Amino acid sequence: METTTAPDDREFYAKLKEEIRDAAPKLGIDKIGFASAEPFGELKQILLRHREQGYESGFEEPDLDKRTDPALSLERPQSLISVAIAYPSKLPNPPKSEPGAYRGIVSRSSWGEDYHKALRKRMAALESFIKERVPDARIESMVDTGALSDRAVAQRAGVGWSGKNCATITPEWGSWVYLGELVTSIPFPPDRPLTDQCGDCTICIDACPTGALVGPGQLNSSRCISFVTQTKGFVSDELMRKIGNRLYGCDTCQIVCPVNKGKNWTHQPDLQPEPEKVKPLLKPLLTMSNKQFRERYGDMAASWRGRKPIQRNAVIALGNFRDASAVPLLSDVLLHDDRPVLRGTSAWALGRIGGAEAREALKEAERTEADPEAAERIREALAQLAGNDERA
Template sequence: MYEALRNELIEYSKTIGIDEVGFASVEPFQDLKTRLKEQQELGYASGFEKGTIEERTTPSLLMSEAKSIIAIALSYPTRMKNKLPNKKGERRGMFARASWGIDYHIVLRDRLEKLADFLSEKIPSFQYKIMVDTGELSDRAVAERAGIGFSGKNTMIIHPELGSYIYLGEMITNIPFTPSQPLNVTCGDCTKCLDACPTGALVEPGRLNAQQCLAFQTQTKGFLDDEYRDKLGNYVYGFETCQVVCPYNKGVDFHHNEEFEPDPELVTPKLTDLLQVSNRQFKERFGMMAGSWRGKMPIQRNAIIGLAHYKEESSVGLLIELMTTDPRPVIRGTAAWAIGKIGTDEGFHAISTALQEESDKEVIEEMKKGLSFQKLEKEQEG
């Protein structure tokens, strides 16, 4: 009975935009438990994780009647139509591909709810618990056990055909489905992701120091450490070099779900426009994107860093305004640093003047960093 239902579910999943479905046992994830403890001891955890280590590795603690886990994967696009020009005077930022389209949490939960409705019609006593990224279980550990893909050296789950550009979600159920077979595939000798990681966050194959990962850093709310600023480029949310260089992602670009299609104006917004949106405007424009979850301030901070990356002189006036009038110290200070990085006489003069009025210690430090670029400039000229 359950084997027939399993096959029916797989066929149904294809009709609602699910690229891959697999089944996993609810046995505790012992290897993951050991690894999570190591991550905590080493200080590599991001701090965004939900639940205790026991809850994150023991499905039965999350649902007492747990008998199996259904894992799903949905692919997302890597290329956009009508790409907008990123040119001097109109520099644009970049949301990583995982934030294109409608927030994947919403889309995957919708697909999992559809699977739950399908099973509820077949099994009146059906029970389930859905999780997408923000739940206790590790989506990647579940997906690996369910045969969705293998765990790459970049810590991503890699599907042999879809690559790592996939969203993952799962549903604990009280139906004893037969588990899928994990894939017998590896990265082999390839180390392209480790070699390309700009911060060394991939400390070894399959181990990430989340604290050093630029994708994590774009979501922090304080000042971005100096060591990350020059490496961020024009990303305002997320970072994906470890995926871009992966051979399994070469040529991968799937457009299976309309919800994930990117709006070029939203995923590559003008950096100066980002700095002038109100909270209401930000929610109206970006609220349905996964990259909006931390609010506008981290994204605006990153946009300022992006302008510094391009040395965009046309933005100096706006940056001076932010440095002198914005109530948020992180924005004032980052603007001062960026003004110095861009390096105009007008900018250096504005920093010197604003420094006399500033009282926040961290902002003052950033202003001094901004002015240090002037000294460096003179030394190079000499």
């Protein structure tokens, strides 16, 4: 992208860049990089193929031009700034699941304060820092929900490389980082992009519970547990079994990454986890009202889809734990909840747990259930119990 910056201006912006880099830690930013604002032409072709194969999640910006051309976010952009803040990967003194008191788990990306808020605070401080020095600078900040690809900007700006697990991996902080970017009218000298350092390693691809990583850097979102836990509808039997006790997100492909080994970051106070919130008891989740859910979990990124997905996933977890003590509660959900997805998922869980009480609840529900999908789940659960009896 051409610019008419004079030689003395280039010196000023190079110096400003170093001032920003020096100030970043005080602003709560762990790594920062600078890149040109040229369109991401190669990325657009990758995203087109991704869409053609049906791998999108539906949560992305639908306009591929906006995702790959900074000029559609800010008129006449001159450079991009990528920022990363590191978050923890280990839970201190984690509460343990026990029979009758089983727990779910929330992914590390939702530990502490909602990362959207945490990033916005830091990026607002960075924007103020820049505008104090260049008052007429035009800046557009983006966090996750922005149009541009966070990972593409981070790689071009030398913050990290795009790993085979579809995460940005930084040499210093691993992939336990939140990303944001600023599109600016200031022509900062660009940093050197980071090239792939995964080499021949395929540990993350091999470890993916559902095979959602269909190739290096290629994710079929419809099979990704992180995506599935954020949906609101029915989930297939196969994927429910794979979800385990995950309430939100999935960290498997990051946990197994060799670069992340031994990395845990505790220096950002607002991102530290509250053990009882990130590994909560499952049964109390099912009786929470919307108000109670917002009061308890509303400051977490995991709350963005509301309580329904979390409650559905709690039902799935109770089924996977085969928690017999949960049968009365699951039976109540099956027979009285006004949400078909919760009723049908409870039927699945009761079918997994089994027993006379579960069977009676399912038979009663079979007589009264009006929703076709929930009714099908009830019939499948009863068939599973009948099959178990025959094998006994």
